[in-house]
Amino acid sequence: MSSFTITRLHAREILDSRGRPTVWAECRLAGGFTAAASVPSGASTGRAEAIELRDGDAQRYRGLGCRRAVENVSVTLHEGLRGRAFASQAELDGELMRLDGTPNCRRLGANAILAVSLAFARACAVQHGVPLYRHFADIAGLRLCTLPRLTVNLFSGGKHAGEQSPLQDILLTPVAAQTTDEALAAVFAVYQAAAELVWKKYGQRLLRADEGGLAPLFPDAESMLADAIEAITAAGHAAGIGVALALDVASSHFFHEGCYHLGRETLDSAAMIARIDDWVTCYPLVSVEDGLSEEDWAHWPALRARLAGRTLTLGDDFLCTQPARIERAIATRAADALLLKVNQVGTLTGAAQAAALARAAGWKITVSARSGETEDNWLADLAVGWGADFIKVGSITQSERLAKYNRLLVIEAETDLPLCPLAVSSR
Ligand code: PGA
Ligand code: ZN
Numbered sequence: 294m295s296s297f298t299i300t301r302l303h304a305r306e307i308l309d310s311r312g313r314p315t316v317w318a319e320c321r322l323a324g325g326f327t328a329a330a331s332v333p334s335g336a337s338t339g340r341a342e343a344i345e346l347r348d349g350d351a352q353r354y355r356g357l358g359c360r361r362a363v364e365n366v367s368v369t370l371h372e373g374l375r376g377r378a379f380a381s382q383a384e385l386d387g388e389l390m391r392l393d394g395t396p397n398c399r400r401l402g403a404n405a406i407l408a409v410s411l412a413f414a415r416a417c418a419v420q421h422g423v424p425l426y427r428h429f430a431d432i433a434g435l436r437l438c439t440l441p442r443l444t445v446n447l448f449s450g451g452k453h454a455g456e457q458s459p460l461q462d463i464l465l466t467p468v469a470a471q472t473t474d475e476a477l478a479a480v481f482a483v484y485q486a487a488a489e490l491v492w493k494k495y496g497q498r499l500l501r502a503d504e505g506g507l508a509p510l511f512p513d514a515e516s517m518l519a520d521a522i523e524a525i526t527a528a529g530h531a532a533g534i535g536v537a538l539a540l541d542v543a544s545s546h547f548f549h550e551g552c553y554h555l556g557r558e559t560l561d562s563a564a565m566i567a568r569i570d571d572w573v574t575c576y577p578l579v580s581v582e583d584g585l586s587e588e589d590w591a592h593w594p595a596l597r598a599r600l601a602g603r604t605l606t607l608g609d610d611f612l613c614t615q616p617a618r619i620e621r622a623i624a625t626r627a628a629d630a631l632l633l634k635v636n637q638v639g640t641l642t643g644a645a646q647a648a649a650l651a652r653a654a655g656w657k658i659t660v661s662a663r664s665g666e667t668e669d670n671w672l673a674d675l676a677v678g679w680g681a682d683f684i685k686v687g688s689i690t691q692s693e694r695l696a697k698y699n700r701l702l703v704i705e706a707e708t709d710l711p712l713c714p715l716a717v718s719s720r
Contacts, residue, residue, distance in 0.1 A: 296378040297385075297417050298323035302409060304366035306359045309334055309665040310693040311503060314359040317667075318366050318408035320416045328415030330671055332407045332636055333663035336503065337452040337461060337543050339587050339610030341618060343639035346402025362402040369401065370409055382432045385413050386642035403639040410640045411671055425671060426704055429678025433645050439713040440473060440705055441660060441676040441684035442466060443698075444539045444580070445480045447487055447524070448517050449506030451543045453664050458511045459556045461543035462504070463521045464685065466579050468715055469535045473705045476712070477698060479528075479536055480689050487524035494520070503664045505688030513556050518576045533577025539683075540572065541582040545610045548586035562592035566599055573604050579715070580605035580659070580683070582632055587611045593627035605630040605657055614638040614647045623654040630657040632685070635675070648679055659683040666693035673700035682713045 301321040309315045319329040334345060346365070348358035373392050379385040389409060393401045418428035430437050445465045450458030465483055470476035487507055491497050495509035502508040511517045518540070522532045530536040544565070547554045553565040560568060562585060569584045584596050587610040597606040609632035612618045616638075622628045631651035635644040651658055660676035662685065676684040684701070687694040704710075 320412035330411035334665035341613035343403035386640035425674035449502030454502035454508035462541035482528040486528040505690035670700035
């Protein structure tokens with residue numbers, strides 16, 4: 294069995310797609326095998342997420358600097374790990390968590406820890422001479438079978454668009470597409486049609502939200518969904534047959550004092566479930582993410598029961614890629630799909646455990662980027678290597694998003710793998 298000896302860890306503060314600092318790290322292994330990786334950062338974050346370490350110096354990047362996290366890699370982790378051999382990713386990640394000493398990476402920072410976890414994985418792939426997606430599959434003990442289906446941001450609201458519309462993301466899923474290449478072409482057509490619609494209906498030019506989605510002042514949640522259908526049709530696709538939708542309600546962010554404040558309406562949990570049920574009846578939705586708040590455990594099972602077999606009940610902030618929360622959700626039948634964001638848990642191994650739990654329960658998996666991204670493209674390899682059903686990267690504008698789609702095109706050409714079969718009928 295091969296082992297991987299770390300000879301140098303080194304980090305740097307770089308900027309993400311919102312111009313905020315984040316962490317880039319490089320790992321060198323004995324033999325000179327060297328690779329680097331950068332970590333993303335969310336804005337619509339869950340409370341149970343691992344903690345990013347920020348400098349807190351209000352005079353510099355409004356406190357968001359990552360110099361301490363960088364130092365934790367280049368000094369603390371470098372000194373703690375230099376010269377040490379690891380047999381596996383799990384062994385390295387276990388040691389990272391031990392050196393941090395907190396359950397949520399608070400001391401060294403999830404940004405520092407994940408940067409090392411990813412850079413190490415890439416360096417190991419280089420040492421083995423295999424593509425990163427294959428190495429990710431090996432880490433998880435999986436065979437490469439399929440490519441993830443795209444869920445691409447069309448309209449944005451919530452925390453990614455100044456909170457002027459309640460729903461965070463209306464996403465496109467090209468269900469008839471046979472390849473990533475075809476899927477992207479379909480998304481492009483709908484995006485252009487939507488841009489024209491936004492101009493005609495709302496008099497707004499192409500202003501984009503954090504993930505590149507269009508963000509006019511929609512009067513209500515329903516019009517975001519209805520306008521998406523109109524754009525699909527205008528682009529010459531059959532809604533639900535050619536191109537379907539996915540929805541991220543991100544409802545934790547409008548849940549206050551036990552009620553959902555959806556635009557001008559105030560709904561209790563039962564009314565919110567009924568509203569989501571209506572949306573699923575009226576619109577071809579393949580998944581509904583965070584339909585209820587991250588703390589509304591009591592009502593998630595009813596939501597899942599209502600949606601089962603019609604659309605996926607997908608947990609993002611609700612689960613935070615945390616194995617303990619996923620186990621509880623499986624036991625209470627509170628969801629049937631996991632949104633997987635590696636930096637919510639801090640290491641590749643933690644995320645692999647989360648994915649394995651979800652898969653063993655028969656759940657579907659969406660591998661997701663963050664709203665603050667970098668030009669790094671490891672997410673595409675991860676989604677392929679771990680056999681994700683869907684990938685969620687944002688819109689098809691902005692290079693930090695395109696880096697992942699373009700990598701998927703390369704992987705598709707290299708492997709000739711088919712797209713994942715569709716989980717739930719979208720009609
Ligand atoms: P983020 O959220 O801003 O925390 O990355 C994206 C999402 O809710 O899916
Ligand atoms: Zn979300």
